[in-house]
Amino acid sequence: xxxxxxxxxxxxxxxxxxxxxxxxxxxxxxxxxxxxxxxxxxxxxxxxxxxxxxxxxxxxxxxxxxxxxxxxxxxxxxxxxxxxxxxxxxxxxxxxxxxxxxxxxxxxxxxxxxxxxxxxxxxxxxxxxxxxxxxxxxxxxxxxxxxxxxxxxxxxxxxxxxxxxxxxxxxxxxxxxxxxxxxxxxxxxxxxxxxxxxxxxxxxxxxxxxxxxxxxxxxxxxxxxxxxxxxxxxxxxxxxxxxxxxxxxxxxxxxxxxxxxxxxxxxxxxxxxxxxxxxxxxxxxxxxxxxxxxxxxxxxxxxxxxxxxxxxxxxxxxxxxxxxxxxxxxxxxxxxxxxxxxxxxxxxxxxxxxxxxxxxxxxxxxxxxxxxxxxxxxxxxxxxxxxxxxxxxxxxxxxxxxxxxxxxxxxxxxxxxxxxxxxxxxxxxxxx
Amino acid sequence: xxxxxxxxxxxxxxxxxxxxxxxxxxxxxxxxxxxxxxxxxxxxxxxxxxxxxxxxxxxxxxxxxxxxxxxxxxxxxxxxxxxxxxxxxxxxxxxxxxxxxxxxxxxxxxxxxxxxxxxxxxxxxxxxxxxxxxxxxxxxxxxxxxxxxxxxxxxxxxxxxxxxxxxxxxxxxxxxxxxxxxxxxxxxxxxxxxxxxxxxxxxxxxxxxxxxxxxxxxxxxxxxxxxxxxxxxxxxxxxxxxxxxxxxxxxxxxxxxxxxxxxxxxxxxxxxxxxxxxxxxxxxxxxxxxxxxxxxxxxxxxxxxxx
Ligand SMILES: [Zn+2]
Numbered sequence: 001x002x003x004x005x006x007x008x009x010x011x012x013x014x015x016x017x018x019x020x021x022x023x024x025x026x027x028x029x030x031x032x033x034x035x036x037x038x039x040x041x042x043x044x045x046x047x048x049x050x051x052x053x054x055x056x057x058x059x060x061x062x063x064x065x066x067x068x069x070x071x072x073x074x075x076x077x078x079x080x081x082x083x084x085x086x087x088x089x090x091x092x093x094x095x096x097x098x099x100x101x102x103x104x105x106x107x108x109x110x111x112x113x114x115x116x117x118x119x120x121x122x123x124x125x126x127x128x129x130x131x132x133x134x135x136x137x138x139x140x141x142x143x144x145x146x147x148x149x150x151x152x153x154x155x156x157x158x159x160x161x162x163x164x165x166x167x168x169x170x171x172x173x174x175x176x177x178x179x180x181x182x183x184x185x186x187x188x189x190x191x192x193x194x195x196x197x198x199x200x201x202x203x204x205x206x207x208x209x210x211x212x213x214x215x216x217x218x219x220x221x222x223x224x225x226x227x228x229x230x231x232x233x234x235x236x237x238x239x240x241x242x243x244x245x246x247x248x249x250x251x252x253x254x255x256x257x258x259x260x261x262x263x264x265x266x267x268x269x270x271x272x273x274x275x276x277x278x279x280x281x282x283x284x285x286x287x288x289x290x291x292x293x294x295x296x297x298x299x300x301x302x303x304x305x306x307x308x309x310x311x312x313x314x315x316x317x318x319x320x321x322x323x324x325x326x327x328x329x330x331x332x333x334x335x336x337x338x339x340x341x342x343x344x345x346x347x348x349x350x351x352x353x354x355x356x357x358x359x360x361x362x363x364x365x366x367x368x369x370x371x372x373x374x375x376x377x378x379x380x381x382x383x384x385x386x387x388x389x390x391x392x393x394x395x396x397x398x399x400x401x402x403x404x405x406x407x408x409x410x411x412x413x414x415x416x417x418x419x420x421x422x423x424x425x426x427x428x429x430x431x432x
Numbered sequence: 433x434x435x436x437x438x439x440x441x442x443x444x445x446x447x448x449x450x451x452x453x454x455x456x457x458x459x460x461x462x463x464x465x466x467x468x469x470x471x472x473x474x475x476x477x478x479x480x481x482x483x484x485x486x487x488x489x490x491x492x493x494x495x496x497x498x499x500x501x502x503x504x505x506x507x508x509x510x511x512x513x514x515x516x517x518x519x520x521x522x523x524x525x526x527x528x529x530x531x532x533x534x535x536x537x538x539x540x541x542x543x544x545x546x547x548x549x550x551x552x553x554x555x556x557x558x559x560x561x562x563x564x565x566x567x568x569x570x571x572x573x574x575x576x577x578x579x580x581x582x583x584x585x586x587x588x589x590x591x592x593x594x595x596x597x598x599x600x601x602x603x604x605x606x607x608x609x610x611x612x613x614x615x616x617x618x619x620x621x622x623x624x625x626x627x628x629x630x631x632x633x634x635x636x637x638x639x640x641x642x643x644x645x646x647x648x649x650x651x652x653x654x655x656x657x658x659x660x661x662x663x664x665x666x667x668x669x670x671x672x673x674x675x676x677x678x679x680x681x682x683x684x685x686x687x688x689x690x691x692x693x694x695x696x697x698x699x700x701x702x703x704x705x706x707x708x709x710x711x712x713x714x715x716x717x718x719x720x721x722x723x724x725x726x727x728x729x730x731x732x733x734x735x736x737x738x739x
Contacts, residue, residue, distance in 0.1 A: 191542075199625040200442075202542045202564025202602055272543030316521055318541040320562070 003027050004419060005040055009048025009380060013055060014353040015369035024053060026376040029419035033372060046414060046421075048380055054352050055370050056088025056119075056377030056417065058359040059329065061153070061178075061232060061256060061304035064090075064121070066112070067105075068097025073309040073397045075109065078329070079117035081307070081396035083423040085329040086412035088377035089120040089367055090307075091359075094131070095154040101126035101137040103145035110146050118422045119415070120377070122148040122363065127166045127177060131155050134162070136169055143173045148363040151178035153232060156214055158184060163218065167227035176228045176254070176362055181214035181239065182280065191319055193281040197266040203319065206281050212238040219246040222253050230362055231255040233306050235280040237290030244299040254362050255294075256302035259335035260326060260402065262291045268402055274315045274322030276402045278308070296345050301358045303351075305332045309398025327398040335403070337383055337410025348383075376419040385411035437549045437556040438728060440565035441606040449607055453575050455727035456720070462499055463722060472730060473502035477531060480506045481523075482538040482559070488694065489559050489569070492718070493536050496725035505532075520544060524552045534732065537561075555732050563597045568728065569693055570603035572721040574611065576713050577648055579720070580689055585612035590642050590684075592674055593652030593701060594623045596663075600693045601652055605631050618642035619652075619674060622663045639674050646684040650691040651676050651701040667700050677703045681711065689713050 004026040011022040011034065023038040024031060059082065065073040073081075082090045092109065094100030100109065106123045113121035125142035127150045129135045139150055150170055157163045157179070170177050187210040192198050194205020215231055219242055222229040234240055234255050243255045260278060265285050268276045276282060294300040308325025315322050336355065340346045346354070360368025367377055391404040415423035441449065462470055478497045480490050490506060497504045509523075527535060534555045537545050542562030549556040560566040577584055589608050595601045595617050608615045609632040617624065618636045628635060636642035643649055654670055664670050681688060690702065690711040698704050707714060 194626055196627040196630045199628050200631065202562060202599065204563065205626065272546050313519070313521075316547075317519060318539070318547060319543045320541040 002029070002419060003043045004416070004421070005038060005043045005045040006048050006053055006378070006380070007038070007045055009051045009053035011053045011370060012348050012352045013370040014349045014357050016371060017349070018370070019349055024370065024378070026416070026419045029376055031370060031372055031374050031376050034370060046380065050382070050384070051413065052348060052381050052383055053370070054379045054381070055356045055368050056379050056415065057086045057333065057355045058089045058365070058368060059087045059305050059307065059332070060091045060149070060302060060359040060363055062090040062092050062307045062329065063095065063309065063325070064092040065096065065309060067108070071311050075112045075121065076116040077395065077397045078307070078309070079113060079119045079121060081327070081329040081394065083118040083415045084395045084412065086333050086379040086381060086415055087119055087329060088379065088415060088417045089122060089365065091122045091124050091148055091363060093124055093151060093153045094126040099126050099131050100124070101129050101131070103138065103141040106142050106145040106147045119417055122146065122365065124149045124151050124178065126150065127152045127157055128162065133158050136162070136166060139170055139175065140173060143175055148365065149176045149178050149230070151180065151232070153178060153180045156180050156182040156184060160217060160221065164221050164225060167221055167225045167229065171225070171227040174364065176230045178230045178232050179214070179218045180232050181211050181218065181234070183210045183213040186210035186213070190281070191277065192269050193266040193283045195266065195284055197269060201269060201272070203269070208236040208238060208283065208287065211236045211280055212242065215239045215242045219243070219251055219253060222246070223251045226252065228252045228254070233258050233261065233280055233304070234294070234300060235261045235283050235287060235291065237287045240290045240294040240299055244294065244297070247299060254301045254358070255299065256304040257291045257295060257300045258304060258306045259328060259332045262288060262295065263335050263339045264402060272319050273402070274317065274319050275326060275400045275404070277319060277322050277324055278326050279324035292345050295340065295354065301354065302362065303332065303336060303354045304359065305329055307396070309396050310400050312399050315400045326400050326402060327394065327396045329396060330394050331389060331401060331403050331408070333381060333412055334387065334389070334408035334410045338408045341383065342409060376416060378414070378416040379412060380414040382411045382413055384409065387411050438567055438732070439545050439549060439556065439558045441567045441570055441603045441610070442565065444610070446610045446612070449571070449574065449611060452571055452724065452727050452731060453578055455731055456575050456723040459723045459726040459730070462726065463719070468499050469501060470499070471501040473497065473500040473733060476502040476533045476733060478502045478504045478534045478536065478729070479527060479532045480504065480536045480559070481509070481527070482506070483509045483544070484538050484540045484560070486538055486560070488718070489538065492721045493559065493725050496722050496729055499722070500726055500729055502729070520547060521551055524548055528552055528554070534729065557728065557732070560599050562599065563602070564599055565603045565606070566599040567603045568721070568725055569600045570607045571728070572717055572724040573604055573650065573691060573693070574607050575720050575724050576691065576717050577689065580713065581647060584608065586614065587647040588614045588616065588645055589648040589650065590616045590618060590646045591650045591652065592618045592639060592642070592676060593654055594658060595619050595628065595652070596623045596625050597655070597658065598652045604650065605633055609633070616642050616646070620664045620670065623658065639676070639680055640683050643680055643683040646688055648689045648691060649676060649681065649684060653693065653695065654697060654701055671700050675700060675702070676706065678706055681706055691717060694718070
């Protein structure tokens with residue numbers, strides 16, 4: 001019988017509202033006991049004094065790039081990056097080549113992930129066939145094959161009529177629609193947030209209204225149909241405010257924010273380094289403050305990375321030619337500890353809610369909690385450790401991070417999936 | 433000044449700008465002499481790398497380089513091939529191995545000269561990037577103003593037209609405000625960038641009010657494609673509200689200078705009458721452009737390889 005004992009750590013489990021020093025016994029991939037003192041000899045143990053023991057982090061917004069763009073990232077490198085970042089489950093977006101718009105591709109990704117992956121991978125299926133925004137993709141079959149949500153992320157669903165049908169149809173399977181909110185006629189040609197900085201830098205801007213309009217539309221559709229919408233990567237003050245009001249009125253809406261949108265402003269674009277090019281763009285200080293407020297008061301349910309790896313040659317181009325996106329799996333937790341925990345925006349339990357419990361709930365996963373009988377997906381971190389981000393030492397194939405050289409707090413020490421330590425100070429390489 | 437590159441006037445101090453203007457003045461005798469050649473840049477290899485055609489700017493740089501004794505080579509890359517084909521970084525590497533001392537680059541995308549400068553040993557001069565900057569055009573405008581007015585400080589300069597897409601306007605705003613001028617911009621509100629006041633300028637929608645007591649009025653070229661993308665309804669309407677004619681100019685100071693970076697759409701931005709009238713400096717701007725570029729090439733090589 002495979003056992004693992006984690007002793008003396010600060011156990012954080014928002015579902016049971018547990019925040020205290022406990023021992024956890026893992027047996028056969030499941031949590032066997034959580035008690036103040038578990039006396040057991042001859043069991044492999046992790047001494048977790050002064051460390052935080054949390055349900056494994058869940059990132060519901062990741063671009064793995066496989067199939068089709070393996071030069072940017074593969075399921076193997078992406079899941080290794082996830083494990084390094086403390087994530088035990090990631091949900092991957094369907095904008096691959098081919099697009100994940102049918103059951104066989106949902107299955108392919110899961111098989112590949114089981115064979116080569118370091119963490120659990122849950123595919124998100126496309127809303128529309130080929131992400132074309134014209135016809136609904138077969139959501140039922142994809143759900144049966146293991147899809148956990150639907151999204152055309154990368155593209156907004158321009159047709160309001162198709163979006164309405166998608167909400168209604170997905171609700172038959174209790175699945176959530178994840179919306180990439182962007183009004184494309186407003187954002188077209190834009191490279192960064194429209195405002196003082198775009199004027200100073202001489203770059204075409206993307207107005208914040210491009211996000212606001214689509215958030216408002218999708219709230220209207222969620223209200224009208226009674227179906228669930230999850231707003232991806234909300235980045236504007238106006239977007240946060242719309243979501244706040246809709247929630248107060250009982251609309252079935254949830255939302256996520258990315259670490260880069262709560263820790264950087266459009267001032268980062270100065271210098272024209274394409275590693276700051278992301279969609280939605282980095283916004284103003286006022287927007288960052290609104291996102292922080294939204295995280296604090298519960299308007300924003302989830303922290304998700306929108307991990308978007310690109311090959312370094314693709315980013316080493318004129319700003320306009322470089323693709324949008326930055327990598328996020330390995331910087332998410334340090335950014336959250338540095339900007340949310342150390343600045344008292346969130347309590348540790350609230351952080352775990354947003355990085356584990358809530359994404360599990362939204363995707364209907366039986367995860368996101370530390371309870372007896374639960375699969376042993378556990379992340380152990382040192383919240384005090386300080387480390388400099390070095391883009392050349394990421395496990396992701398993508399080097400596109402604007403945080404290179406920044407010193408951040410919070411280091412992931414162990415990532416445990418189904419009771420197996422997949423990441424510790426030395427990698428336990430699966431299948432190698 | 434920073435002898436390595438000239439990427440934009442945003443990066444220069446007032447003192448550095450003044451140094452360039454003063455040096456340009458010293459270059460004029462060379463241009464005006466019958467034997468237009470000194471050997472200052474003898475043995476230097478200067479490359480004009482234009483991803484966007486502009487005969488005017490390219491020839492001005494080439495002449496400036498030749499008057500100073502340098503060898504020049506021109507490489508033109510069709511805009512359409514920027515999106516595919518060889519990457520800028522690869523192009524840079526090729527140039528590097530050919531032994532170029534100064535690269536003068538025009539590119540349709542903001543920040544491209546910065547990218548070039550970050551990856552090449554040679555010095556880089558921005559000859560216009562996207563909607564960002566066109567520093568040598570602004571320097572020649574500043575020089576023209578200084579020649580006529582004796583100073584730039586405290587002058588009122590009006591820039592009229594498509595401010596949003598004009599790298600000339602943006603470089604002029606950086607340069608003029610640094611030199612202490614009062615800068616007013618006027619144009620259709622769809623062509624005024626967001627929060628431009630933060631750059632230290634005033635915004636007017638009424639061209640006559642904007643021009644009141646102006647020392648300098650600078651009109652920009654208006655492009656038909658802006659109309660097609662819905663930024664203003666027609667050139668006729670633009671001309672009606674923002675075109676500069678005798679009547680508009682009468683609100684300015686009597687000794688006002690009328691400037692335009694060229695080429696002019698006659699009768700749209702400015703009428704032919706005033707273009708050829710006593711206030712116009714349009715032809716002189718072209719001459720001053722060569723002097724300014726000579727000054728720059730001189731200053732950028734004067735310090736040897738000092739960076
Ligand atoms: Zn998205």
